[in-house]
Amino acid sequence: MKLDLDVRSRKVVVFGDPVGARRAVRRFHRNGATVTLVSDTPAPPPEARLDTVRYVNQPRTGDPSALLRLVGPAWLVVLVGTAPGLRLRVSDLSRRLRVLLVTEEPAEAEGRVTLVGGGPGRPGLLTGDAVAALAAADVVFFDRLGPTTDLETLAPAAELYDVGKSPADHTVGQRAIEGLMIARARAGQTVVRLKGGDPFVFGRGGEEMTACVAAGVPVHVVPGVSSSIAVPGACGIPVTHRGLSHAFTAISGHVAPSRDELAALVQLRGTIVVLMGIANLGRIVAGLLDAGLDPGIPAAIIERGFSDSQRSTFTTAGRLPAEADRLGVRSPAVVVIGDVVTVAPAYGRTADLDELGPGGPDRAPDGVPQW
Numbered sequence: 001m002k003l004d005l006d007v008r009s010r011k012v013v014v015f016g017d018p019v020g021a022r023r024a025v026r027r028f029h030r031n032g033a034t035v036t037l038v039s040d041t042p043a044p045p046p047e048a049r050l051d052t053v054r055y056v057n058q059p060r061t062g063d064p065s066a067l068l069r070l071v072g073p074a075w076l077v078v079l080v081g082t083a084p085g086l087r088l089r090v091s092d093l094s095r096r097l098r099v100l101l102v103t104e105e106p107a108e109a110e111g112r113v114t115l116v117g118g119g120p121g122r123p124g125l126l127t128g129d130a131v132a133a134l135a136a137a138d139v140v141f142f143d144r145l146g147p148t149t150d151l152e153t154l155a156p157a158a159e160l161y162d163v164g165k166s167p168a169d170h171t172v173g174q175r176a177i178e179g180l181m182i183a184r185a186r187a188g189q190t191v192v193r194l195k196g197g198d199p200f201v202f203g204r205g206g207e208e209m210t211a212c213v214a215a216g217v218p219v220h221v222v223p224g225v226s227s228s229i230a231v232p233g234a235c236g237i238p239v240t241h242r243g244l245s246h247a248f249t250a251i252s253g254h255v256a257p258s259r260d261e262l263a264a265l266v267q268l269r270g271t272i273v274v275l276m277g278i279a280n281l282g283r284i285v286a287g288l289l290d291a292g293l294d295p296g297i298p299a300a301i302i303e304r305g306f307s308d309s310q311r312s313t314f315t316t317a318g319r320l321p322a323e324a325d326r327l328g329v330r331s332p333a334v335v336v337i338g339d340v341v342t343v344a345p346a347y348g349r350t351a352d353l354d355e356l357g358p359g360g361p362d363r364a365p366d367g368v369p370q371w
């Protein structure tokens with residue numbers, strides 16, 4: 001059951017130890033509640049510094065009048081991993097006073113890092129494990145390619161930390177990101193590093209995992225839907241197709257591949273998927289043609305896959321750079337080269353294999369691929 005309560009300006013009283021209850025406190029605070037955290041730990045937690053958060057050190061929770069003073073004014077009482085005796089007393093009192101009561105699992109005491117694959121940008125393409133990791137996060141380090149629009153809702157207790165805006169502007173350098181994640185985990189926080197697609201496909205997830213392991217910080221990986229497969233799929237291109245291609249290779253165009261690599265790709269005769277390839281498209285295509293690729297082989301560029309402005313352009317390998325120029329193709333985009341492009345339902349509908357403008361027939365109103 002999911003119940004949406006408007007807690008703005010409501011008095012919420014949280015019972016639990018400061019570490020386990022930190023997420024509940026931050027979540028209710030973020031949603032506009034006036035929060036009182038009650039615990040038997042004498043030292044106030046950092047959350048007590050937030051405005052509208054009050055800390056009450058209450059060593060004698062067995063005292064009925066003290067409990068009445070705390071529960072009486074509350075609109076909602078939250079029990080976070082409290083001992084059975086206290087739980088019983090508080091729930092009894094809440095029932096008698098008709099105060100709403102919810103229970104929550106405590107947040108982990110031990111810090112850790114989870115590298116989460118966020119998929120190609122559409123919240124629905126987050127996995128269940130990704131959603132759970134975000135919901136349990138104290139801090140989320142994200143960049144432009146992950147599903148960033150719903151982050152406030154997906155990670156309601158987390159500090160949201162933007163570490164990179166565009167391919168050129170790395171707001172925070174890679175080593176610095178790793179350092180930040182490790183420092184936060186060491187401070188006991190549950191850290192999520194949210195990445196676009198799958199963390200281990202051109203995502204530097206391997207480096208981040210290695211850095212955590214070297215620092216002795218527990219690290220988990222939640223795989224994601226990779227744009228290398230999903231974005232071609234968003235316009236109906238299967239990366240393999242019986243009779244057309246039984247191999248696909250995803251390459252990064254960030255640094256143009258070498259002649260040898262391109263020659264090997266052409267020989268393989270499988271589907272070629274290029275990520276981060278727009279800036280170097282001319283060089284990559286020239287290299288492939290040099291290595292013997294048939295310039296007439298079908299090709300497609302899918303920009304901003306799964307977004308409202310997804311655009312698919314069908315052409316041929318030889319004409320890719322010119323078409324990309326003519327249409328002002330921009331990153332993020334996936335380029336697909338191979339006969340599988342002809343399987344796209346929209347491919348056959350374009351008379352001269354030219355542009356399908358924004359809102360072309362490859363996109364259903366809700367963004368879910370459908371034909």
Ligand code: SAH
Pocket residue numbers: 119120121145195196197198199200201202203225226227228231274275276277302303304305306307331332333334
């Ligand atoms: N780890 C990611 C890839 C990161 S590299 C993954 O598995 O998907 C970033 C590149 O991915 C972009 O330059 C672009 O080529 C591609 N990309 C990611 N999301 C995309 C989207 N929604 N539409 C088109 N291309 C996308």
